Amino acid sequence: MTQLVNALVQELRERELLLPIWGEGEKVVLLDQTRLPFKTVYLEIYTVVELCTAIKDMTIRGSGALGLAGAWGAYLASLKNDNLEAFQRDLAALKATRPTAVNLAKTVDEIGTDLDPRQFKEQVVQRLIDIVHRQLNFELALGEAGAALIHDGDTIMTHCHSGALAGAGYGGRALSVIRRAWEQGKKISVLVNETRPYLQGARITAWELKRLGIPFTLITDNMSGFCLEKGMVNLVVVGSDRVARNGDLANKIGTYLHALAAYDNNVPFYTATSSHTIDLNTPSGDTIPVEMRPAEEVLTLAGQPIAEPGTKALYPAFDITPHRLITGIITEKGVIYPPFEKNLVEIFG
Ligand SMILES: CSC[C@H]1O[C@H](OP(=O)(O)O)[C@H](O)[C@@H]1O
16 A cells, blocks of 8 residues: 555656645655744654644644645554544544634545445545545646636735645645746736734745745735735735635635725635535535634744733634625636526536
């Protein structure tokens, strides 16, 4: 089994991808996203318990990468467990780590359902290989679909980090669109929201765009309204953690505010997603669980306190953008326009 996994990773390496996670023999390796952009640190993960901790600590994060973490976690679990019940317990632990992005749960369910107790190890590896290929193909296809929305000279606003390290290694969701437009020769630039408190934008989106040679400017999250009002933005493209049946979007905290300002200034607002993040079983955004993270992550910046000792803080890690504020949903099957529920069910149902 490990030979098949090593062959998969070798193939990925030859495609010059920026991988957030991969298997190596009997272990899984993560690029530690909490250390970027100043240090490139790789973590070796040998157990599902260690992987669950890494997911909870956001050492690996980003809905697409979380989906792959579920798949690689299932691989680890299949190495460590010889019976299906113990294997399923490990999968349940993975699924419980972060609730908002639907990808982790979907992948765990996909890999862990209808397994044959006598050959589940082989089945897991084959499903892992299929999922990695599928997620990568999604990024290439949604990138192509979304790039058609971008014109020469455009400035695109992003939020959080929705790039290769949040996905399968090409460009995740939003950066797959931007990377493809750049590859097509369009002279674009990106306005990057820093995305407090984890700073996905300042630390990871900026790092990825620099590697791609794409011009960008960093702003703090509270500057987006100014930029949108002053006509500095041609379109907004954000990632996605879950798209509900009616088109409501769960994405990084702050997305809703950018969508309101874009709507108020008639700037098109798109989310880049894939069928793996569209959840037709969730009727609307108000039924999507929003992860509440430790207040400590708001009260510190790079480990240094930034508030009066004893200050209380609140950290909803996501918000819900109502579909009425969304111009279109970029997917591997093209750009979906309103009426979202009708079109999402028709195309992905
Ligand atoms: C490929 S879209 C990634 C998506 O996930 C991020 O959340 P987190 O960093 O907390 O995992 C953010 O919502 C991005 O849009």
